[in-house]
Amino acid sequence: MLEAIDIYKSYGTVKVLKGVNVRINKGEIVSIVGKSGAGKSTLLHILGTLDQADGGQVLFNRKDISRLKSKELAQFRNENIGFIFQFHHLLPEFTALENVCIPGIIQKRPIDKVEKKASELLAYLGLSDRLTHKPNQLSGGEQQRVAVARALINQPALIFADEPSGNLDTASSEELHQLLFQLRDDFQQTFVIVTHNESLADMSDRKIEMQDGLLVN
Numbered sequence: 001m002l003e004a005i006d007i008y009k010s011y012g013t014v015k016v017l018k019g020v021n022v023r024i025n026k027g028e029i030v031s032i033v034g035k036s037g038a039g040k041s042t043l044l045h046i047l048g049t050l051d052q053a054d055g056g057q058v059l060f061n062r063k064d065i066s067r068l069k070s071k072e073l074a075q076f077r078n079e080n081i082g083f084i085f086q087f088h089h090l091l092p093e094f095t096a097l098e099n100v101c102i103p104g105i106i107q108k109r110p111i112d113k114v115e116k117k118a119s120e121l122l123a124y125l126g127l128s129d130r131l132t133h134k135p136n137q138l139s140g141g142e143q144q145r146v147a148v149a150r151a152l153i154n155q156p157a158l159i160f161a162d163e164p165s166g167n168l169d170t171a172s173s174e175e176l177h178q179l180l181f182q183l184r185d186d187f188q189q190t191f192v193i194v195t196h197n198e199s200l201a202d203m204s205d206r207k208i209e210m211q212d213g214l215l216v217n
Contacts, residue, residue: 022208
């Protein structure tokens with residue numbers, strides 16, 4: 001499904017990625033682990049088209065998406081990729097339902113259908129009684145589940161998660177970890193997760209370790 005070939009990335013004189021090759025298969029949950037500064041998040045952002053490599057290719061179903069122009073890339077990202085971040089990045093002035101709807105509205109889908117899908121996802125995630133709550137009225141675990149629903153709203157082929165449980169307590173972290181596997185089973189989602197959480201990494205179908213800008217296994 002997704003393949004990165006010979007990926008290089010530097011910031012100034014600092015070489016962050018030094019020729020990374022990785023393949024992600026459909027339906028996999030893949031964790032990327034390693035010490036801080038190893039290049040994990042940089043690789044995730046390049047795979048997720050949030051950043052561009054200095055060299056190499058990123059192929060999605062054998063199409064070189066690293067060559068897409070910015071407008072084409074934004075459309076590709078909206079249609080094919082979902083993101084879950086450590087700090088949720090929910091818009092504070094919007095309700096849970098409105099936050100989940102945003103990617104669908106950007107895709108210019110009919111608003112009634114987007115709202116219906118968002119309501120269904122929030123109900124699936126146990127938040128049917130939180131639709132009109134704003135982020136500051138939700139717990140950390142509830143906010144992260146809203147972020148998960150937002151990542152799912154456009155039915156993306158791939159979901160990238162950067163330390164998704166890093167800002168949660170132990171109980172909420174365990175709930176989120178179980179949820180990711182349930183989503184894979186129920187919706188055939190593919191996940192690429194950067195994490196320091198050894199429990200989540202060990203649960204994954206595959207664990208990739210990074211060190212000094214290279215994969216070591």
